[in-house]
Amino acid sequence: MKKLSYTVLILFIVLQSSNAQIIEPRMTLKNEFYSAYGFASLQEIGVGFAEGLASVLSFGTLQTNDHVAGPIIVGYKRNIDMNFTVGLMASYTGIESEWKKTNSNLLLSTNHEDFYTLMTRFDIVYVTNKWVQMYSGLSVGCTNWKSDISYTDTTKGHQFNEFHIAAHVNVFGLRVGNKIGGFFELGFGYNGIINLGITYKF
Numbered sequence: 001m002k003k004l005s006y007t008v009l010i011l012f013i014v015l016q017s018s019n020a021q022i023i024e025p026r027m028t029l030k031n032e033f034y035s036a037y038g039f040a041s042l043q044e045i046g047v048g049f050a051e052g053l054a055s056v057l058s059f060g061t062l063q064t065n066d067h068v069a070g071p072i073i074v075g076y077k078r079n080i081d082m083n084f085t086v087g088l089m090a091s092y093t094g095i096e097s098e099w100k101k102t103n104s105n106l107l108l109s110t111n112h113e114d115f116y117t118l119m120t121r122f123d124i125v126y127v128t129n130k131w132v133q134m135y136s137g138l139s140v141g142c143t144n145w146k147s148d149i150s151y152t153d154t155t156k157g158h159q160f161n162e163f164h165i166a167a168h169v170n171v172f173g174l175r176v177g178n179k180i181g182g183f184f185e186l187g188f189g190y191n192g193i194i195n196l197g198i199t200y201k202f
Contacts, residue, residue, distance in 0.1 A: 027133060029179065031079075033200050034200070035072075035197055037070070037072060037195070038072075038195045040192050041093055041192040041193075042189050043143075044066075051097065060102055061103070064100070065097070066095060067095070069093065069094040071092065071093045071117070073195070083124060084123070087121040088119070090118050092114070092116055094115075095115075096110065096111075097111040108153075110149070110150055112148045113148075114145070115144070115190075116143065117190050119141030120140060120141055123135045123170070132174070133173075133175045135175075136170055136173065139166075139190075140165070140166070141167075142163055142165060144162075144163055145160075147161075166189075166190045168187060168188070170186075170187040171188070172186045177199070178201070180198070181198070181201070182199070183197050
């Protein structure tokens with residue numbers, strides 16, 4: 001009786017495994033190109049914090065108006081095995097700031113900042129369905145930060161060009177589609193708190 005029970009149990013597990021493979025086919029495409037747009041990047045948050053601090057120190061006599069582009073992201077990654085991918089990504093973020101007098105709205109200066117970022121990416125994929133993948137990961141690299149400040153009076157403008165460490169933590173990512181798909185990512189760092197993008201696997 002025990003042998004029969006064990007045999008039935010083994011057959012049940014094998015059949016369930018076979019059905020799972022039929023119903024949920026595994027992802028087999030190894031290479032992926034993608035592009036995305038990020039919202040609320042660390043660059044934007046940092047610039048906003050510095051501007052807010054400057055406004056407080058001026059006792060509210062100064063205000064800023066920002067125009068943000070990016071992060072605009074492109075990248076490539078490859079599956080090393082079923083649950084692990086590595087890749088490379090590049091992004092651009094541009095921030096245009098206008099400093100004005102609070103009471104008269106008089107323009108005092110403009111500051112144009114560019115962030116050119118390159119990072120290596122590592123992801124752990126914990127759902128590997130052919131049509132749906134869920135993943136988390138970490139990206140590290142460097143950013144080239146360029147700033148150009150100009151004033152509306154006779155004050156001489158100034159520029160700087162610096163390199164800094166760049167990083168991004170992707171808490172949760174969801175990709176939907178087979179060869180061509182879309183994805184959503186939630187995290188924090190140089191790619192923004194939210195990323196929306198399109199992707200091509202081959």
